[in-house]
Amino acid sequence: METITLANGLEMPLVGTGTNTYGKEGNQYNGELNEDFSALENAIQAGYRLIDTAISYRNEAGVGKTIADSGIPRDDFFITTKIPADDTYIGTKEAVEQTITNSLENLETDYIDLYLIHHPIEDEAKLKHTWEVLESFVDNGKIKSIGVSNFDIDLLKTVQQFARIQPTVNQIQSNPHTWNNEVIEYMQQHDIVAEAWGPLSRVTDEQIAKLDKIAENYGKNWAQVLLRYQIQRGVVVIPKSHNNERQSSNLELFDFELSDEHVILIESL
Numbered sequence: 647m648e649t650i651t652l653a654n655g656l657e658m659p660l661v662g663t664g665t666n667t668y669g670k671e672g673n674q675y676n677g678e679l680n681e682d683f684s685a686l687e688n689a690i691q692a693g694y695r696l697i698d699t700a701i702s703y704r705n706e707a708g709v710g711k712t713i714a715d716s717g718i719p720r721d722d723f724f725i726t727t728k729i730p731a732d733d734t735y736i737g738t739k740e741a742v743e744q745t746i747t748n749s750l751e752n753l754e755t756d757y758i759d760l761y762l763i764h765h766p767i768e769d770e771a772k773l774k775h776t777w778e779v780l781e782s783f784v785d786n787g788k789i790k791s792i793g794v795s796n797f798d799i800d801l802l803k804t805v806q807q808f809a810r811i812q813p814t815v816n817q818i819q820s821n822p823h824t825w826n827n828e829v830i831e832y833m834q835q836h837d838i839v840a841e842a843w844g845p846l847s848r849v850t851d852e853q854i855a856k857l858d859k860i861a862e863n864y865g866k867n868w869a870q871v872l873l874r875y876q877i878q879r880g881v882v883v884i885p886k887s888h889n890n891e892r893q894s895s896n897l898e899l900f901d902f903e904l905s906d907e908h909v910i911l912i913e914s915l
């Protein structure tokens with residue numbers, strides 16, 4: 647698996663798996679937890695090592711158990727989780743500390759590779775104390791890297807101004823419906839890695855037909871072309887599938903390179 651180097655020197659896989667519907671009834675985000683993590687087991691079997699979960703997915707514990715039960719060394723994985731921007735979790739410094747401690751316990755691990763603030767925290771004092779606690783967990787080695795999610799340029803600037811440890815990643819939506827190019831360009835200028843959520847979402851049939859046409863040139867499918875486009879421009883992707891074959895094919899991105907002409911076509915989808 648190819649990686650991208652974060653500002654703190656840590657290597658982050660360019661492709662990971664989302665988990666937001668894993669362990670849930672009907673593979674639905676709001677479905678009841680059913681402890682069926684076979685989709686994650688299959689993803690790990692297929693070769694995924696970057697695993698993206700969040701407290702709001704309610705499945706940290708199942709994700710942690712599945713990783714631990716895989717028998718694969720912990721160090722081979724890159725585990726991401728996220729703290730909700732909700733007072734229960736970020737209202738006070740103590741709440742943030744407790745939340746991170748719970749994540750470590752749920753994920754059955756001594757350290758978390760990447761801990762993100764899931765959504766913008768509009769109250770700057772709360773944003774600042776949340777960040778300071780995250781920094782203290784980097785100091786004590788229980789978190790390797792810290793970052794944010796769904797932050798716009800202004801909010802990134804706010805964090806950059808007060809941060810003692812700079813954000814390494816901003817996880818944002820990026821797909822043909824919403825590329826989010828402005829924030830991605832800003833991040834690339836400031837050594838913050840962009841990680842695309844929903845990389846295969848919100849693609850119209852017409853766009854799929856165009857991508858399929860490009861894909862024919864490489865013996866690939868539309869999803870592989872879309873994911874390749876992102877990683878080729880240095881954007882990490884975390885596609886999620888409940889289907890074994892699609893999980894595997896979404897990893898087969900490293901044996902071809904999109905031409906400039908095809909990149910332009912994808913940009914103009």
Ligand SMILES: NC(=O)c1ccc[n+]([C@@H]2O[C@H](COP(=O)([O-])OP(=O)(O)OC[C@H]3O[C@@H](n4cnc5c(N)ncnc54)[C@H](OP(=O)(O)O)[C@@H]3O)[C@@H](O)[C@H]2O)c1
Pocket residue numbers: 663664665666667698699764795796817818842843844845846847869870884885886887888889892893895896
């Ligand atoms: N930070 C945030 O606010 C935020 C928000 C949303 C998501 N996320 C994270 O990002 C991850 C990915 O986003 P997502 O799960 O919403 O969407 P996604 O990865 O874009 O996947 C959307 C759908 O695409 C299908 N799919 C996957 N591979 C395919 C392929 N090769 N061909 C055709 N269809 C394919 C899957 O259905 P099948 O199961 O049928 O294959 C899946 O339901 C999430 O799981 C979560 O970890 C973060």
